[in-house]
Amino acid sequence: MAARIGSAAGEAGESMNGVLGRFSNWRIRSLKACATFFYALSLLPSAFSARPNIVFIMADDLGYGDLGCYGNERVQTPHIDALAQNGIRFTDFHSSGPMCTPTRAATLTGCYQQRFGEKFDGAISGVRDYHSGLPHDAVTIAEILKETGYVTGCFGKWHLGYTPPFFPTTQGFDVFYGLGSGDGDFFSHVDRSGRLDWWRNEEKVVEEGYTTALLTKRSIEFIEANRDRPFFLYLPHLAIHFPWQGPQDPPHREVGVSYHDDKWGVIPDRSNVSPHVNAMIEAMDQSVGEIVTALDRHGLQENTLIAFTSDNGGYLRYYGGFENISSNGPLKGQKGQMYEGGHRVPTIVSWPNRNQADVTSELAHSTDWFPTFAKLTGVSIDDMSLDGLDLSPLLFRGQALPDRDLHWRMRGNYAVRSGPWKLAQQNGIRELFNLRNDLGETNDLSDRHPEKLTALQEAWEKWNAEMNRSAAKYE
Incomplete structure (x- = not known):
């Protein structure tokens, strides 16, 4: 059965043998021909037996201090705060890079992004790297889940390849809806090079609407269309990356105009960007609320794990005189830096009636998502060489994680x-x-x-x- 997003269909792109043929030798020796389709019950509540859905939400440039549950009093985030109140909130979770592309590569592969080449040290460029992206022999969590019965969807900012040969549909996702580049106007969906960058699978589409709202709408359609089968929903929001545009701000970019030197949006007061950013955060919080409501409406909440994180820390200031942008709370530094403000990120895992509400100071990392999701869905990765750790013992038993360096x-x-x-x-x-x-x-x-x-x-x-x-x- 093809994955469905409303009336749009996304076909599974490769057979199991096709995926196996792309596994690189240094990462995996063999994948077991028959994956385990049930949980390791010792890690999960005894009453639970079905394969869970996973909703994985990644904010963009969201700082450690940008949410109410992390101490922010100037912005209202009741829906994300509710996830934290009913789930596990991390205080020492780190993105694999202090910038967009690196963390996305590490998150989806479970490996340090540097294993795929120096270009993944930082954000891949729409000029230098326009015709390249995440190597095709990199194995993603979407591929593993897809080959064991999950329907997989990516709705949002990809930034692991600007063109269709490197889009999510070539990396295990049945459907893709969103942008391939690192940023786009939240209304016109034009990237900083002046190209329309709004896609449904591998076709450009012209569509009106605010990016956060559109991604939410399509994500909910995906949930509704696939509510009777296990699904993996990856929702990498563009918010709160520039251009800094809240729902009430004006469009800025148009096709055919370069915005490399004017990529921020319409900001009347550069000394105080926070009103625009706060509106973006609140729109994203509303998105989380709508996703949770959709899950509840279809009776899926108790069988769905929701994870929320950020790809790196927030900007406090930006060249050109932009100030008071985001908040990293008590942390030094900002996006792009090696100080904690660059890579310690807000992270929440919520699964109603499956994990007890808690705040954990355990050290965790972007590469941990892959092994964690694999364990929770009953997929064997014993023969894979990953850099991350399975967080299940922490999430469901409260056990300390093994010591390691990051x-x-x-x-x-x-x-x-x-x-x-x-x-x-x-x-x-x-x-x-x-x-x-x-x-x-x-x-x-x-x-x-x-x-x-x-x-x-x-x-x-x-x-x-x-x-x-x-x-x-x-x-």
């Missing part, structure tokens, strides 16, 4: 985290912090703990060498 790298800047210790190099300045005592990264301890600095530097260099070896086939 690493970041982007355009000459890098960081490594080991327990409370963090080494960060930003703009040629290398610093050592103890986040347990100094979450705001204000006190450089390099001189007081040179042995720790050396150990972390060596750990990062070892990791970096491994990434470069993996990436060699793509360079």
